[in-house]
Amino acid sequence: MTTISSSPDLLTTPQMAHPQPLHAASEPEPDDSSSLSTQNTSPCPNPNPTQIPTLLHLSFNQDHGCFSVATDVGFRVYNCDPVREIFRREFGPGGGLGMVQMLFRCNVLALVGGGPDPLYSPNKVMIWEDNESRCICELSFRSEVKGVRLRRDRIVVVLVQKVFVYNFTDLKLLHQIETIANPKGLCEVSNLSGHPVLVCPGLQKGQVRIENYGSKRTKFVIAHDSRLACLALTQDGRLLATASSKGTLIRIFNTLDGSLLQEVRRGADRAEIYSLAFSSTAQWLAVSSDKGTVHVFSLKVDSGSLANNRSCSASEISPPNPSGISSLSFMKGVLPRYFSSEWSVAKYHLQEGLQYTVAFGHQKNTVVILGMDGSFYRCQFDPVNGGEMTQLEYYNFLKPEETF
Template structure:
């Protein structure tokens, strides 16, 4: 399976089983609604179409031949095809699936790694760690965010040479992650680099920038959410919360982004869940529409669903002296004033944040409130349908689509329907 993902509201599922074909299925009622087949164009590029499924499972990155992002259940789809060489991997096609026609094509200087969009904005992450922000209504470029330039200037205040940048993130194990809120506020969250204390030349991806993509302005900077690299990132529909997992994959953290007026900069860490005690590659984190549930999909035999409304005595309660349970955060009002006076508004050079020690997770952290047992030989993606809040969709690389009912009390989800991608 080369692509396996749901759209923003889990009304559709996108799959690709070959290097030349992408299919989109409606989830309810289940059935194929769109097919893209580039076999004729790909026949001459057979040598470039090989895909290492083992590598995809061992490193949770977007290495498939196609990169595809739907705009909810509309007919607008963004597609990048890396099967036909690097030159084609630099092009993003905006396709109308009802007319089966290309609306426009965007070209970039480096290969495309990821695409996210909502009804207002589209953001494209390139292999050189730049993010391009577009107005989706007219496909007008609004801003370019350089993860290396902005971070290193914010740390040293000195110009950044090309040698200081990573120019081929496709060849590296860890890559930045980005997510975009589903509502019109268009809160973009992305991981960025920071130097380690022990070795200034070594960088980790454990910081998250909260960015207002609608007004093209940074909002907040969250430091050291995990000790290791953040490999999975999710944002709530309204952009108020993010969920993160590191390369260790044992702890899931839920953090306030600071976009709401009631944000408390001394208490950004809201929830901390234990996925398990053994390391795991976390492929997906996803909130439901109303931010009451959070699902975690990894390479183990269990899909976990955490209840964000449940309180069992282990909720985070940070007091002024509890530095071990806090994340670093900047005050968004001060941040706006500082960035507004900077030489360039796209630089994050004026970020000031308080760095507090990351905690050693408590062994009594809350665990899942519901779970689904799966086959470790397959890969899975999960979606929360808006119309059915007590259900969850699970798509599998073995070609099955399943609907589960979430139990009212903690326990295993109940399988209610099974379909097949044929």
């Protein structure tokens, strides 16, 4: 295994293993110090694989076709449609993982230790090669890793006040960004090939930093008055959604020029936003919060139109969609902003207080919802009439007796 610190001057230039498609295998900072290690540190298998683990983290892959879960004994990877477990790696006591990030559907994953008995130090990002069932390299830092994002050509590591961008093939440090305190590890990168777009907190409360690496331009946007709570990007990186700690308003920005395109309202009461997700066409935005409700909003502009109308204002790009706008919007200049806000088209009610992560399904007009209790929901919304979503499927993916 190759061990690399976050130092700009790497001791070695390791070559990453070429990613292969996922398979169900047979059961059996810059001033940090640098070091090189070649020993095999493969964890031992879990002696009790039937025990239901404690879920510590979950996330979708880049195309929302799979999701991975980190537990107190290892990790698992699932397919979304149809729902099925692809493979698991469980290491038993001392095998805790606080984070697992997939690279699309290939055999390379990023692991970070976590829980009361972590498998790896929480200040390291371990690159796991599942064909070999071992970590092939690591990135070490002086403080705890708060987030990891993967592209085919980049690894992005988020610390509490820094973001590091590495080249995936040789782990060369390409960019270092200073941020305001970022305990949630907020950061997103575009997923399509080509020049990446990265968004993360800026140096001020409520500020978003937008890095357009293709044009080599940096934009700073004051998105909210209060601190940021959640970020999301379209796959091409042209649209950005933001939510603050108040959790009442979600704002949509054009990442090319930083302009505000749309503002939607989740509700009137303060809420903690857990996740934001664009549909693949950027026609819809889904939002989950601690209120136990998932909202779907209709968007006025898709990211494809931005490519052809870079200088257009939001009103020039497309007219508002009336299905999500308050009937009092004609009095926008008279009544408080609350009454002219754009409301969700559809919603679904879940257990309040439980953390849920949401994404759009590959089936038309569907939303996939993952709960930290192991719940999997697939719901369908009516794009015309809206209202309460219809539940199509439910599973608890952590329970061995559940059949997918």
